[in-house]
Amino acid sequence: MKKALRVSGLNVTLSGRRILENISFDVEEGKILGIVGPNGGGKTTLLKAILGLVSYEGEISIFGFSPAEARKRGIVGYLPQRSLFDPDFPLKAKDVVALGMVKGWFGKLPSDWKERVEHYLKLVNMEEWKDYPFGKLSGGQQQRVSIARVLAGEPQIVFLDEPNTGVDVVAQEDFYQLLTKLNRELNLTIVMVSHDIGVISSYIHEVACLNRVLHYHGAPVCLTQPEILKKVYGPAADRVLVHDEKCENCGYPDISGGK
Ligand SMILES: Nc1ncnc2c1ncn2[C@@H]1O[C@H](COP(=O)(O)OP(=O)(O)O)[C@@H](O)[C@H]1O
Numbered sequence: 001m002k003k004a005l006r007v008s009g010l011n012v013t014l015s016g017r018r019i020l021e022n023i024s025f026d027v028e029e030g031k032i033l034g035i036v037g038p039n040g041g042g043k044t045t046l047l048k049a050i051l052g053l054v055s056y057e058g059e060i061s062i063f064g065f066s067p068a069e070a071r072k073r074g075i076v077g078y079l080p081q082r083s084l085f086d087p088d089f090p091l092k093a094k095d096v097v098a099l100g101m102v103k104g105w106f107g108k109l110p111s112d113w114k115e116r117v118e119h120y121l122k123l124v125n126m127e128e129w130k131d132y133p134f135g136k137l138s139g140g141q142q143q144r145v146s147i148a149r150v151l152a153g154e155p156q157i158v159f160l161d162e163p164n165t166g167v168d169v170v171a172q173e174d175f176y177q178l179l180t181k182l183n184r185e186l187n188l189t190i191v192m193v194s195h196d197i198g199v200i201s202s203y204i205h206e207v208a209c210l211n212r213v214l215h216y217h218g219a220p221v222c223l224t225q226p227e228i229l230k231k232v233y234g235p236a237a238d239r240v241l242v243h244d245e246k247c248e249n250c251g252y253p254d255i256s257g258g259k
């Protein structure tokens with residue numbers, strides 16, 4: 001299988017402080033990787049390094065390209081950590097999606113942009129809302145339109161930074177199901193940061209537990225191994241353990257909620 005992402009010996013230092021230390025992991029094409037860890041653990045910084053937005057030491061390769069080259073080729077989609085939109089934000093849902101097709105500051109829209117916008121809005125079940133002001137949509141709806149915008153750039157791999165902040169539980173489940181659909185139908189590789197390990201474990205193929213160093217990378221059912229959580233979360237580990245049913249795959253307590 002093709003490697004979508006390869007990170008090797010990655011170090012990031014910001015303002016003289018080592019934020020990420022010797023991080024190495026791979027993601028194969030078509031997989032969904034969840035990145036979990038405490039606040040301040042370096043999750044956003046890791047995504048920024050992979051996107052070439054902060055300087056780093058070590059090697060990063062995205063489908064064989066450097067971060068800068070991969071972005072230039074449009075292979076990479078990025079949804080930054082969400083900030084709630086002002087309800088007076090003037091763009092309609094369809095305009096937000098169209099923005100995802102603009103290449104560079106002075107880029108032009110493709111001639112078939114309207115059809116393509118409809119296609120991507122349909123993919124995220126938001127076609128009926130195309131003329132609605134983006135800022136007046138619910139958090140979950142804004143999130144779907146934002147995903148449509150990222151998809152409109154036709155990426156092969158997308159990076160989502162805590163896409164569920166400020167979104168209610170039902171919309172979160174719907175969102176994870178949407179990601180699963182996009183992953184299967186488009187063979188889209190997805191790297192998603194979340195602090196919600198109880199919910200995401202049933203929707204991801206692999207998990208990376210990050211707190212300055214990478215404490216674990218592997219099957220998500222093993223997320224509840226107390227020794228791993230203690231290393232990643234410290235004394236807060238007890239609070240992230242969800243329940244204690246045995247997982248049939250690995251024998252460790254299962255946090256997937258029986259799905
Ligand atoms: N530009 C910066 N300069 C200095 N320190 C930073 C900068 N950006 C983030 N940090 C620090 O790096 C650490 C990791 O931050 P971040 O990657 O945002 O963590 P997370 O996304 O896991 O919450 C934090 O201690 C944060 O204060």
Ligand SMILES: [Mg+2]
Binds near residue numbers: 043044045081161
């Ligand atoms: Mg963050």
